[in-house]
Amino acid sequence: xxxxxxxxxxxxxxxxxxxxxxxxxxxxxxxxxxxxxxxxxxxxxxxxxxxxxxxxxxxxxxxxxxxxxxxxxxxxxxxxxxxxxxxxxxxxxxxxxxxxxxxxxxxxxxxxxxxxxxxxxxxxxxxxxxxxxxxxxxxxxxxxxxxxxxxxxxxxx
Amino acid sequence: xxxxxxxxxxxxxxxxxxxxxxxxxxxxxxxxxxxxxxxxxxxxxxxxxxxxxxxxxxxxxxxxxxxxxxxxxxxxxxxxxxxxxxxxxxxxxxxxxxxxxxxxxxxxxxxxxxxxxxxxxxxxxxxxxxxxxxxxxxxxxxxxxxxxxxxxxxxxx
DNA sequence: TTGCTCCTCACGTCACGTGAGGTGGC
DNA sequence: TTGCTCCTCACGTCACGTGAGGTGGC
Numbered sequence: 001x002x003x004x005x006x007x008x009x010x011x012x013x014x015x016x017x018x019x020x021x022x023x024x025x026x027x028x029x030x031x032x033x034x035x036x037x038x039x040x041x042x043x044x045x046x047x048x049x050x051x052x053x054x055x056x057x058x059x060x061x062x063x064x065x066x067x068x069x070x071x072x073x074x075x076x077x078x079x080x081x082x083x084x085x086x087x088x089x090x091x092x093x094x095x096x097x098x099x100x101x102x103x104x105x106x107x108x109x110x111x112x113x114x115x116x117x118x119x120x121x122x123x124x125x126x127x128x129x130x131x132x133x134x135x136x137x138x139x140x141x142x143x144x145x146x147x148x149x150x151x152x153x154x155x156x157x
Numbered sequence: 158x159x160x161x162x163x164x165x166x167x168x169x170x171x172x173x174x175x176x177x178x179x180x181x182x183x184x185x186x187x188x189x190x191x192x193x194x195x196x197x198x199x200x201x202x203x204x205x206x207x208x209x210x211x212x213x214x215x216x217x218x219x220x221x222x223x224x225x226x227x228x229x230x231x232x233x234x235x236x237x238x239x240x241x242x243x244x245x246x247x248x249x250x251x252x253x254x255x256x257x258x259x260x261x262x263x264x265x266x267x268x269x270x271x272x273x274x275x276x277x278x279x280x281x282x283x284x285x286x287x288x289x290x291x292x293x294x295x296x297x298x299x300x301x302x303x304x305x306x307x308x309x310x311x312x313x314x
Numbered sequence: 315t316t317g318c319t320c321c322t323c324a325c326g327t328c329a330c331g332t333g334a335g336g337t338g339g340c
Numbered sequence: 341t342t343g344c345t346c347c348t349c350a351c352g353t354c355a356c357g358t359g360a361g362g363t364g365g366c
Contacts, residue, residue: 009339010346011345022329022330022331023329023330025347026329026330030328030329039339040338041337041338041346041347042337042338042347043338043339043345043346049297049311053312056309056312062221064219066328066329067328074313076313087279090279090313091279094272094276094279094309097272097309098272098276101265101268101269102269104265105265108261111216111254112255112258112262115254115255115258119248119252122247122251126244140206151209151212152209152213152254153247155210155213155231156210156213156247156250156251157247167319167320168318168319168320178320179356179357179358180356182321183355183356187355196320196364196365198320198321198364198365199320199364200319200320200321200364200365201320201321218355223354224354225354317365318364318365319363319364319366320362320364320365321361321362321363322362323361324358324359324360325357325359326356326357326358327356328354328355328357329353329355330352330354331351331353331354332351332352332353333351334350334351335347335349336346336347336348337345337346337347338344338345338346338347339343339345339346340343340344340345
Protein backbone atom coordinates (compact mmCIF):
# COMPACT_ATOMS: atom_id res chain seq x y z
CA UNK A 1 0.00 0.00 0.00
CA UNK A 2 1.11 3.56 -0.66
CA UNK A 3 0.12 4.65 2.86
CA UNK A 4 2.76 2.51 4.53
CA UNK A 5 5.42 3.91 2.20
CA UNK A 6 4.53 7.50 3.11
CA UNK A 7 6.97 7.90 5.96
CA UNK A 8 8.38 11.21 7.09
CA UNK A 9 11.80 12.09 8.41
CA UNK A 10 11.76 13.66 11.87
CA UNK A 11 12.00 17.25 10.58
CA UNK A 12 8.96 17.02 8.33
CA UNK A 13 7.07 15.03 10.93
CA UNK A 14 7.84 17.63 13.61
CA UNK A 15 6.49 20.38 11.35
CA UNK A 16 3.35 18.35 10.65
CA UNK A 17 2.85 17.64 14.35
CA UNK A 18 3.61 21.20 15.45
CA UNK A 19 6.59 20.29 17.60
CA UNK A 20 10.38 19.96 17.30
CA UNK A 21 13.10 17.35 17.03
CA UNK A 22 14.22 17.45 20.65
CA UNK A 23 10.71 16.95 21.98
CA UNK A 24 10.08 13.99 19.67
CA UNK A 25 13.35 12.36 20.73
CA UNK A 26 12.51 12.97 24.38
CA UNK A 27 9.03 11.47 23.96
CA UNK A 28 10.67 8.43 22.43
CA UNK A 29 13.15 8.21 25.33
CA UNK A 30 10.34 8.13 27.90
CA UNK A 31 8.28 5.66 25.89
CA UNK A 32 5.51 7.91 24.58
CA UNK A 33 5.99 7.59 20.83
CA UNK A 34 8.48 5.78 18.65
CA UNK A 35 9.19 6.17 14.92
CA UNK A 36 7.58 3.51 12.71
CA UNK A 37 11.06 2.55 11.50
CA UNK A 38 14.70 3.53 11.34
CA UNK A 39 17.01 3.68 8.36
CA UNK A 40 20.31 1.82 8.34
CA UNK A 41 22.05 5.07 9.29
CA UNK A 42 19.76 5.58 12.27
CA UNK A 43 17.33 8.11 10.73
CA UNK A 44 13.86 8.07 12.33
CA UNK A 45 10.86 7.58 9.99
CA UNK A 46 7.37 8.45 11.21
CA UNK A 47 3.87 7.70 9.94
CA UNK A 48 1.79 10.80 9.16
CA UNK A 49 -1.04 9.46 11.30
CA UNK A 50 1.20 9.44 14.38
CA UNK A 51 0.98 13.23 14.38
CA UNK A 52 -2.42 12.78 16.03
CA UNK A 53 -0.74 10.99 18.89
CA UNK A 54 1.66 13.88 19.34
CA UNK A 55 -1.28 16.30 19.34
CA UNK A 56 -2.98 14.21 22.02
CA UNK A 57 0.14 14.25 24.17
CA UNK A 58 0.37 18.04 23.78
CA UNK A 59 -3.27 18.48 24.74
CA UNK A 60 -2.86 16.34 27.84
CA UNK A 61 0.28 18.23 28.82
CA UNK A 62 -1.59 21.53 28.50
CA UNK A 63 -4.13 20.09 30.94
CA UNK A 64 -1.31 19.80 33.46
CA UNK A 65 -0.53 16.07 33.24
CA UNK A 66 3.01 14.81 33.68
CA UNK A 67 4.44 12.71 30.86
CA UNK A 68 4.44 9.59 33.04
CA UNK A 69 0.71 9.97 33.71
CA UNK A 70 0.13 10.52 29.98
CA UNK A 71 2.10 7.40 29.15
CA UNK A 72 -0.10 5.34 31.46
CA UNK A 73 -3.21 6.77 29.80
CA UNK A 74 -2.18 6.28 26.20
CA UNK A 75 -0.56 2.87 26.62
CA UNK A 76 -3.61 0.91 25.60
CA UNK A 77 -1.72 -1.88 23.80
CA UNK A 78 -0.26 -3.57 26.89
CA UNK A 79 -1.14 -7.14 27.82
CA UNK A 80 -3.82 -8.44 28.02
CA UNK A 81 -4.65 -7.15 24.55
CA UNK A 82 -7.96 -8.94 23.95
CA UNK A 83 -10.54 -6.83 22.15
CA UNK A 84 -12.65 -6.07 25.23
CA UNK A 85 -9.85 -4.81 27.47
CA UNK A 86 -8.28 -2.87 24.61
CA UNK A 87 -11.51 -1.00 23.90
CA UNK A 88 -12.18 -0.42 27.58
CA UNK A 89 -8.74 1.12 28.00
CA UNK A 90 -9.39 3.44 25.08
CA UNK A 91 -12.72 4.37 26.65
CA UNK A 92 -11.09 4.97 30.04
CA UNK A 93 -8.49 7.25 28.47
CA UNK A 94 -11.13 9.25 26.60
CA UNK A 95 -13.37 9.56 29.66
CA UNK A 96 -10.48 10.75 31.78
CA UNK A 97 -9.56 13.25 29.07
CA UNK A 98 -13.14 14.53 28.99
CA UNK A 99 -13.25 14.79 32.79
CA UNK A 100 -10.02 16.81 32.82
CA UNK A 101 -11.28 19.17 30.13
CA UNK A 102 -14.60 19.73 31.90
CA UNK A 103 -12.89 20.45 35.22
CA UNK A 104 -10.48 22.86 33.57
CA UNK A 105 -13.18 24.68 31.66
CA UNK A 106 -15.28 25.28 34.75
CA UNK A 107 -12.22 26.47 36.68
CA UNK A 108 -11.44 28.84 33.81
CA UNK A 109 -14.99 30.13 33.71
CA UNK A 110 -14.80 30.98 37.41
CA UNK A 111 -11.49 32.72 36.76
CA UNK A 112 -13.03 34.58 33.87
CA UNK A 113 -15.80 35.83 36.14
CA UNK A 114 -13.27 37.11 38.67
CA UNK A 115 -11.37 38.95 35.93
CA UNK A 116 -14.63 40.55 34.78
CA UNK A 117 -15.43 41.70 38.32
CA UNK A 118 -11.96 43.14 38.68
CA UNK A 119 -12.28 45.01 35.37
CA UNK A 120 -15.67 46.39 36.37
CA UNK A 121 -14.35 47.65 39.69
CA UNK A 122 -11.29 49.07 37.92
CA UNK A 123 -13.64 51.07 35.71
CA UNK A 124 -14.98 52.72 38.87
CA UNK A 125 -11.42 53.41 40.06
CA UNK A 126 -10.59 55.15 36.82
CA UNK A 127 -13.48 57.56 37.31
CA UNK A 128 -12.74 58.11 40.99
CA UNK A 129 -10.89 60.92 42.73
CA UNK A 130 -9.14 58.69 45.28
CA UNK A 131 -5.64 57.66 44.37
CA UNK A 132 -4.64 54.05 44.98
CA UNK A 133 -1.00 54.99 44.49
CA UNK A 134 -0.86 57.36 47.47
CA UNK A 135 1.00 55.86 50.40
CA UNK A 136 0.53 52.21 51.22
CA UNK A 137 -3.23 51.98 51.50
CA UNK A 138 -4.16 51.63 47.82
CA UNK A 139 -7.85 52.10 48.56
CA UNK A 140 -8.27 48.87 50.49
CA UNK A 141 -11.15 48.88 51.16
CA UNK A 142 -12.57 51.12 48.44
CA UNK A 143 -12.73 54.69 49.74
CA UNK A 144 -16.06 55.26 47.99
CA UNK A 145 -18.08 52.15 48.81
CA UNK A 146 -16.16 50.93 51.84
CA UNK A 147 -16.34 47.42 50.39
CA UNK A 148 -13.27 45.21 49.99
CA UNK A 149 -11.78 45.09 46.52
CA UNK A 150 -12.26 42.02 44.30
CA UNK A 151 -9.50 39.51 45.07
CA UNK A 152 -7.83 40.02 41.72
CA UNK A 153 -7.58 43.78 42.15
CA UNK A 154 -6.30 43.22 45.65
CA UNK A 155 -3.62 40.98 44.13
CA UNK A 156 -2.46 43.75 41.80
CA UNK A 157 -2.87 46.82 44.05
CA UNK B 158 -4.20 48.99 63.03
CA UNK B 159 -4.89 45.36 63.76
CA UNK B 160 -4.72 44.42 60.07
CA UNK B 161 -1.03 45.26 59.77
CA UNK B 162 -0.26 43.17 62.84
CA UNK B 163 -2.01 40.11 61.35
CA UNK B 164 1.03 38.66 59.69
CA UNK B 165 1.52 34.97 58.99
CA UNK B 166 4.64 32.87 59.11
CA UNK B 167 5.45 31.15 55.85
CA UNK B 168 3.89 27.81 56.83
CA UNK B 169 0.48 29.26 57.68
CA UNK B 170 0.63 31.58 54.68
CA UNK B 171 1.45 28.67 52.38
CA UNK B 172 -1.56 26.75 53.68
CA UNK B 173 -3.78 29.79 53.20
CA UNK B 174 -2.47 30.33 49.67
CA UNK B 175 -2.62 26.65 48.72
CA UNK B 176 1.08 26.29 48.03
CA UNK B 177 4.26 25.33 49.87
CA UNK B 178 7.39 26.82 51.41
CA UNK B 179 9.75 26.06 48.54
CA UNK B 180 7.49 27.63 45.95
CA UNK B 181 7.07 30.82 48.02
CA UNK B 182 10.82 31.11 48.50
CA UNK B 183 11.36 30.56 44.79
CA UNK B 184 8.76 33.20 43.89
CA UNK B 185 10.61 35.57 46.16
CA UNK B 186 13.93 34.69 44.53
CA UNK B 187 12.63 35.55 41.06
CA UNK B 188 10.95 38.75 42.25
CA UNK B 189 7.30 37.69 42.16
CA UNK B 190 6.29 38.12 45.77
CA UNK B 191 8.15 39.12 48.92
CA UNK B 192 7.12 38.81 52.57
CA UNK B 193 5.80 42.01 54.13
CA UNK B 194 8.59 41.81 56.71
CA UNK B 195 11.26 39.63 58.26
CA UNK B 196 11.95 38.93 61.90
CA UNK B 197 15.37 39.52 63.39
CA UNK B 198 16.10 35.81 62.99
CA UNK B 199 15.19 35.90 59.30
CA UNK B 200 11.64 34.50 59.53
CA UNK B 201 9.38 35.62 56.70
CA UNK B 202 6.06 37.29 57.66
CA UNK B 203 3.29 37.60 55.05
CA UNK B 204 0.09 39.61 54.85
CA UNK B 205 -3.09 37.51 54.48
CA UNK B 206 -4.15 39.58 51.49
CA UNK B 207 -1.00 38.58 49.59
CA UNK B 208 -2.50 35.10 49.22
CA UNK B 209 -4.57 36.56 46.37
CA UNK B 210 -1.38 37.44 44.58
CA UNK B 211 -0.16 33.85 44.92
CA UNK B 212 -3.49 32.62 43.56
CA UNK B 213 -3.15 34.96 40.58
CA UNK B 214 0.36 33.67 39.87
CA UNK B 215 -0.91 30.08 40.04
CA UNK B 216 -3.77 30.86 37.67
CA UNK B 217 -1.41 32.47 35.16
CA UNK B 218 0.97 29.53 35.40
CA UNK B 219 -1.88 27.13 34.69
CA UNK B 220 -2.55 29.16 31.54
CA UNK B 221 0.96 28.25 30.40
CA UNK B 222 2.83 31.49 31.21
CA UNK B 223 6.45 31.40 32.33
CA UNK B 224 7.23 33.08 35.64
CA UNK B 225 9.20 35.83 33.90
CA UNK B 226 6.19 36.72 31.76
CA UNK B 227 3.99 36.70 34.86
CA UNK B 228 6.41 38.99 36.64
CA UNK B 229 6.21 41.50 33.79
CA UNK B 230 2.41 41.37 33.94
CA UNK B 231 1.99 41.77 37.68
CA UNK B 232 4.72 44.36 38.23
CA UNK B 233 2.41 47.33 38.05
CA UNK B 234 4.23 49.42 40.65
CA UNK B 235 7.31 50.26 38.59
CA UNK B 236 8.18 53.82 37.61
CA UNK B 237 6.45 55.92 36.41
CA UNK B 238 3.92 55.31 39.15
CA UNK B 239 1.49 58.15 38.50
CA UNK B 240 -2.15 57.22 38.93
CA UNK B 241 -2.95 57.01 35.22
CA UNK B 242 -0.12 54.68 34.21
CA UNK B 243 -0.63 52.55 37.31
CA UNK B 244 -4.29 51.99 36.52
CA UNK B 245 -3.57 51.39 32.86
CA UNK B 246 -1.03 48.73 33.75
CA UNK B 247 -3.56 47.02 35.97
CA UNK B 248 -6.07 47.19 33.14
CA UNK B 249 -3.53 45.79 30.67
CA UNK B 250 -2.76 42.88 32.98
CA UNK B 251 -6.44 42.07 33.47
CA UNK B 252 -7.20 42.32 29.75
CA UNK B 253 -4.32 40.02 28.90
CA UNK B 254 -5.51 37.59 31.56
CA UNK B 255 -9.02 37.65 30.08
CA UNK B 256 -7.66 37.15 26.57
CA UNK B 257 -5.63 34.13 27.68
CA UNK B 258 -8.59 32.58 29.46
CA UNK B 259 -10.88 33.07 26.44
CA UNK B 260 -8.35 31.55 24.06
CA UNK B 261 -7.80 28.58 26.37
CA UNK B 262 -11.50 27.99 26.86
CA UNK B 263 -12.24 27.92 23.16
CA UNK B 264 -9.29 25.58 22.54
CA UNK B 265 -10.61 23.31 25.30
CA UNK B 266 -14.11 23.37 23.85
CA UNK B 267 -12.75 22.23 20.49
CA UNK B 268 -10.82 19.50 22.28
CA UNK B 269 -13.93 18.52 24.16
CA UNK B 270 -15.78 18.14 20.86
CA UNK B 271 -13.07 15.87 19.50
CA UNK B 272 -13.22 13.70 22.60
CA UNK B 273 -16.99 13.43 22.22
CA UNK B 274 -16.63 12.36 18.56
CA UNK B 275 -14.06 9.77 19.53
CA UNK B 276 -16.31 8.40 22.26
CA UNK B 277 -19.26 8.23 19.87
CA UNK B 278 -17.23 6.31 17.30
CA UNK B 279 -15.84 4.07 20.02
CA UNK B 280 -19.42 3.18 20.93
CA UNK B 281 -19.85 1.89 17.37
CA UNK B 282 -16.60 -0.10 17.68
CA UNK B 283 -17.82 -1.78 20.86
CA UNK B 284 -20.91 -3.04 19.02
CA UNK B 285 -18.97 -4.09 15.91
CA UNK B 286 -17.69 -7.49 14.86
CA UNK B 287 -14.39 -6.23 13.42
CA UNK B 288 -11.45 -6.39 15.74
CA UNK B 289 -9.13 -3.43 15.87
CA UNK B 290 -6.57 -5.52 17.73
CA UNK B 291 -6.07 -8.02 14.89
CA UNK B 292 -2.76 -7.50 13.14
CA UNK B 293 -1.55 -3.97 12.49
CA UNK B 294 -4.54 -2.45 10.73
CA UNK B 295 -6.72 -1.54 13.71
CA UNK B 296 -9.71 -0.76 11.49
CA UNK B 297 -8.14 2.28 9.80
CA UNK B 298 -10.31 3.21 8.01
CA UNK B 299 -13.39 1.81 9.77
CA UNK B 300 -14.26 -1.57 8.22
CA UNK B 301 -17.98 -0.81 8.42
CA UNK B 302 -18.26 2.74 7.13
CA UNK B 303 -15.00 3.01 5.21
CA UNK B 304 -14.50 6.42 6.76
CA UNK B 305 -11.30 7.46 8.53
CA UNK B 306 -11.40 7.31 12.32
CA UNK B 307 -11.65 10.50 14.38
CA UNK B 308 -8.14 11.84 14.99
CA UNK B 309 -8.26 11.03 18.68
CA UNK B 310 -9.18 7.40 18.09
CA UNK B 311 -6.46 7.22 15.46
CA UNK B 312 -4.06 8.50 18.12
CA UNK B 313 -4.97 5.68 20.49
CA UNK B 314 -5.46 2.79 18.03
C1' DT C 315 14.46 23.64 78.08
C1' DT C 316 11.57 21.19 74.78
C1' DG C 317 9.16 21.00 70.11
C1' DC C 318 7.99 22.81 66.32
C1' DT C 319 8.82 25.89 62.70
C1' DC C 320 11.75 28.23 60.25
C1' DC C 321 16.50 29.33 57.99
C1' DT C 322 20.12 28.69 54.08
C1' DC C 323 22.77 25.90 51.11
C1' DA C 324 22.91 22.50 47.72
C1' DC C 325 22.07 18.55 44.96
C1' DG C 326 18.13 16.13 42.27
C1' DT C 327 14.33 16.07 38.78
C1' DC C 328 11.26 16.93 34.84
C1' DA C 329 10.82 18.44 30.20
C1' DC C 330 13.01 20.00 27.37
C1' DG C 331 16.87 23.99 24.91
C1' DT C 332 21.11 24.35 22.77
C1' DG C 333 25.29 23.67 20.87
C1' DA C 334 29.50 20.23 19.55
C1' DG C 335 31.22 17.09 16.57
C1' DG C 336 30.17 13.65 13.31
C1' DT C 337 27.52 11.04 9.55
C1' DG C 338 23.43 9.79 6.29
C1' DG C 339 20.61 10.58 1.98
C1' DC C 340 18.84 12.41 -2.48
C1' DT D 341 30.84 15.86 -4.26
C1' DT D 342 27.95 19.42 -2.19
C1' DG D 343 24.17 20.82 1.12
C1' DC D 344 21.03 19.81 4.03
C1' DT D 345 19.21 16.90 7.39
C1' DC D 346 19.89 13.85 10.61
C1' DC D 347 22.61 11.33 14.50
C1' DT D 348 24.30 10.95 19.58
C1' DC D 349 26.30 12.86 23.58
C1' DA D 350 26.24 16.23 27.02
C1' DC D 351 25.80 20.41 29.50
C1' DG D 352 22.25 24.24 30.54
C1' DT D 353 17.63 25.88 32.17
C1' DC D 354 13.14 26.47 34.48
C1' DA D 355 10.36 25.57 38.41
C1' DC D 356 10.53 23.56 41.74
C1' DG D 357 11.41 18.69 45.26
C1' DT D 358 14.02 17.03 48.90
C1' DG D 359 17.04 16.36 52.37
C1' DA D 360 21.24 18.21 55.51
C1' DG D 361 22.62 20.78 59.19
C1' DG D 362 21.60 24.61 61.97
C1' DT D 363 18.78 28.27 64.54
C1' DG D 364 14.47 31.14 65.93
C1' DG D 365 10.06 31.70 68.69
C1' DC D 366 6.17 30.94 71.95
